Structures are given as structure tokens and as C-alpha cells.
């Protein structure tokens with residue numbers, strides 16, 4: 001029987017654990033505070049930011065919302081971040097991406113103090129992950145490690161193939177699997193004979209952004225398949241990068257879309273916010 005990895009249930013479990021930790025910090029007189037900045041009114045961003053604020057409220061994290069107009073200049077945004085960097089009552093700073101075109105995203109990411117970089121996007125956070133030092137880890141790949149561990153999937157010694165090499169998912173995912181002693185291959189759009197590479201995978205992470213690209217010809221029988229994609233089909237239903245109906249019968253475990261990787265991202269953001277207090281105190 002194929003195990004369906006339930007991201008909704010696992011994220012709920014993590015949020016419950018975090019609730020307890022936040023309460024314990026409150027009892028010790030500490031409040032966790034996350035500043036969330038959105039520039040402009042991108043519809044998807046508004047939904048994501050709303051979900052982040054709701055999760056904060058549920059867990060007991062104080063959230064400060066900065067909803068800035070599209071016309072905000074890069075300098076104004078950098079000034080706000082500089083002020084939040086200095087504030088001792090702010091533990092985490094999150095700038096929702098994408099930003100309007102006139103603002104350089106890289107510059108903004110680098111302006112967030114690494115000790116408050118709860119998204120884990122700052123080069124210092126990425127570097128810390130690479131050399132195994134403490135720091136914030138990008139939420140989606142960190143969530144995938146939790147999905148695997150909490151579903152009883154052993155990573156050590158396994159052939160892990162990550163398809164996709166984005167800074168937010170593919171690259172940190174590879175580093176995290178390596179940290180768990182997986183044997184890691186990163187494949188991408190220029191990989192030759194992708195099927196023969198993915199067929200080696202005991203654990204396949206699909207993060208390419210192409211609806212239902214991975215059919216069973218890409219999958220080894222008994223593999224664990226993690227689907228990072230999320231796409232709206234013409235019939236309005238959601239699907240992932242994996243052709244679930246085709247692949248599920250031949251794998252040992254698989255994440256559905258929706259309800260797999262998706263809910264984990266916010267749970268891990270909340271985890272990073274709680275963690276920020278320890279990271280800030282060294």
C-alpha cells in the first residue's frame with residue numbers, strides 16, 4: 001500500500017508543538033514577534049501574507065503588518081528594514097516576494113539582519129547551511145525534511161534526486177539531504193536523460209514548476225516521491241509537478257497536492273520565528 005504523506009496533519013502537529021513553546025516563552029516573559037512586509041497588492045502575495053498572519057495568531061506569535069503601496073521606493077523599504085533590524089522587540093523580518101520591479105530583491109534580502117532572517121534567504125543563512133553552522137533554513141525544504149522524518153522515511157545512505165535548482169527550494173534541499181547523510185544528485189533543465197537519473201532515486205524531490213511532468217517512467221518502483229509543485233488546472237483543480245494518479249500506485253510514499261508540502265512552509269516559518277529567540281541569544 002502506498003503511504004500518502006499527510007502534510008496537513010504533520011504541519012498541525014508542528015504548530016501544536018510550537019504553541020507550547022511560545023506559551024513557555026511567554027511564561028518566562030518573552031514574546032516572539034514577526035514583522036511581515038508586503039509591497040504592492042499582488043493577489044497571491046496577499047493570500048500568503050494573510051495565511052502567515054493567521055498562523056502567527058494561532059500559535060501566539062505577535063505579528064506586525066507593514067502593507068506598503070506599490071509606489072514605495074527601494075530606499076524607503078531599506079529604511080524600514082534598517083529600523084526593524086535595530087528594534088530589540090522584533091525577532092523576525094519577512095519581506096514577501098515578489099517585489100515590484102523597481103525594487104532590487106537581492107538588495108532587500110541582503111539588508112535583513114541574518115539573525116532576523118526567518119525566510120533563510122540571506123547569503124549568510126545559505127552559507128551557514130552549507131557549512132553546517134546554526135542559522136535559518138529556507139522553510140519549504142526544511143518542511144520536506146520534517147515530512148520525511150515524521151513519516152518514518154530514512155534518508156541516510158539513500159539515493160536522493162532533487163529536480164530543480166532554485167535558491168529557495170532546490171539548492172537548500174540538496175544541502176539538507178546531504179546533512180542527513182543522503183547521497184544527493186541535483187538535476188535540472190539541462191540534465192541529459194533525466195528519466196535515467198530520476199529512476200535511480202529512492203527519494204525524489206520534484207521542484208520544477210511544470211504540471212504533472214513526472215509520470216511513472218521517471219520513478220523507480222518503491223520510491224518516496226515529494227511534490228513541491230502547485231498549479232491550477234483548467235478545471236480549477238490543483239495539481240503538482242507529479243502526475244499523482246499515474247505515479248502513486250508504484251511508489252512506497254508520496255505527498256499529495258494540495259495537502260502535502262504546501263502546509264509545511266508556513267509551519268516551518270513559525271518554527272523559524274520561535275527558533276529566532278535562541279539564534280539571537282546564541
Ligand code: GUN
Nearest residue numbers: 094095096097098119139
Ligand atoms: N513568495 C513566495 N514564497 C515566499 C516565501 O517563502 N517567502 C517570501 N518572503 N516570499 C515568498
